[in-house]
Amino acid sequence: MTNHTIHMKTKVHFLLALACLSSAALAAPETFDFKDPKGVNNAVFKLDAPLEAINGNATGISGTITFDPADPAATKGKIVVASPSLHVSNSMMQQHLLSDKCMDAAKFPEIVFEAKELKNVKTNGDTTTADVTGPFTLKGISKEMTVPVKFTYLKDKLDQRVPNQKGDLLVIRANFSIKRRDFGIMPGQMEEKVSDTIELTLSIAGASPQ
Amino acid sequence: MSKKVLRMVAAILILAAAGMWLAMGANRGWTKTSVPVQRTDEVTGITVEDYQKRFVPGVDFLGAALLGSGILAGASFLFRKQQTQS
Numbered sequence: 001m002t003n004h005t006i007h008m009k010t011k012v013h014f015l016l017a018l019a020c021l022s023s024a025a026l027a028a029p030e031t032f033d034f035k036d037p038k039g040v041n042n043a044v045f046k047l048d049a050p051l052e053a054i055n056g057n058a059t060g061i062s063g064t065i066t067f068d069p070a071d072p073a074a075t076k077g078k079i080v081v082a083s084p085s086l087h088v089s090n091s092m093m094q095q096h097l098l099s100d101k102c103m104d105a106a107k108f109p110e111i112v113f114e115a116k117e118l119k120n121v122k123t124n125g126d127t128t129t130a131d132v133t134g135p136f137t138l139k140g141i142s143k144e145m146t147v148p149v150k151f152t153y154l155k156d157k158l159d160q161r162v163p164n165q166k167g168d169l170l171v172i173r174a175n176f177s178i179k180r181r182d183f184g185i186m187p188g189q190m191e192e193k194v195s196d197t198i199e200l201t202l203s204i205a206g207a208s209p210q
Numbered sequence: 211m212s213k214k215v216l217r218m219v220a221a222i223l224i225l226a227a228a229g230m231w232l233a234m235g236a237n238r239g240w241t242k243t244s245v246p247v248q249r250t251d252e253v254t255g256i257t258v259e260d261y262q263k264r265f266v267p268g269v270d271f272l273g274a275a276l277l278g279s280g281i282l283a284g285a286s287f288l289f290r291k292q293q294t295q296s
C-alpha cells in the first residue's frame with residue numbers, strides 16, 4: 001500500500017465520521033421556546049350562552065417543548081398560559097372572570113398542560129398529528145387529559161419572523177374541551193345560562209434559535 | 211319638578227338609548243367595552259384577536275335604559291294633580 005492510498009483512506013474515514021456527526025446533530029431533538037415576541041400565540045376559549053356565546057382569549061403564553069423531527073413521538077414539554085392574560089370583550093365580565101368567584105387569577109396565575117406521552121403519531125412532510133397525554137392544571141386542579149395536537153415543523157424559518165436570527169419554528173394547534181365543574185369554575189352554578197363545557201383552541205409557535 | 215318634566219326626561223332617555231344602540235351597530239348581544247381585531251402572522255399562519263377599546267351597546271344597555279325610563283315615568287304618577295281654585 002502506497003503512502004498516497006493510506007492518505008486517501010484516512011481522508012475518506014474522516015469525511016464519513018464528519019457526515020455521521022452532522023446527521024446526528026441534525027436529528028437531535030430541538031427545544032422550542034413559546035414566549036413569542038410577536039404576541040400572536042393565543043388560546044381561545046368559548047362557552048355557549050343563550051343570548052351570545054361568551055368568548056375571549058389569552059395571550060400570555062410561555063413554556064418549552066422538545067421536538068425531534070426525526071422522532072416526533074418523543075416530544076415532551078410544558079405550555080403555560082398566564083391566567084391574568086385572559087380577556088373578554090366586556091370589562092364587567094372580565095373583572096368577574098379573573099375574580100376569586102371564577103378563575104381566581106391572583107391565587108392561580110398559571111394554566112398548565114404538560115406533554116408526557118404521544119400516541120397515534122402520524123407524520124406527513126412537515127406536519128405531525130398525535131394524541132398528546134399529560135396533566136392539565138387549572139385553578140390548582142390537575143387532571144390527566146389526552147388532546148389531539150397538530151405540530152408543524154418549519155425548518156430555517158425563524159429568520160423570517162426575527163431578522164438575523166437563524167433557527168427553526170414549531171407551530172402547535174389543538175382543539176379540545178374541558179368541563180367547568182372538573183376544575184372548580186363555579187361548579188353547578190348558572191348552567192342554564194352558561195354552558196358547563198369550555199371549548200379551547202390553542203394556536204402557538206415556538207422558536208429554536210441556532 | 212312636574213310630572214310633565216319627568217315623563218319628558220323618560221321619553222328622551224329611551225329614545226336617546228335606542229338611537230345610540232341603532233347608530234352603534236344594533237348589537238343584539240351583550241354590551242362590549244372592547245372589540246376584537248384580527249391579526250395574522252404570515253410565517254406561522256396563526257391568527258390572533260387583539261382587543262381595542264370601543265364601546266358597543268348591547269341589549270343589556272337597552273334594557274337598563276328602558277328600566278330607567280320606566281322608573282322616571284312611574285315616579286311621575288306620584289305627583290298629585292294640581293287643584294284648581296274656584
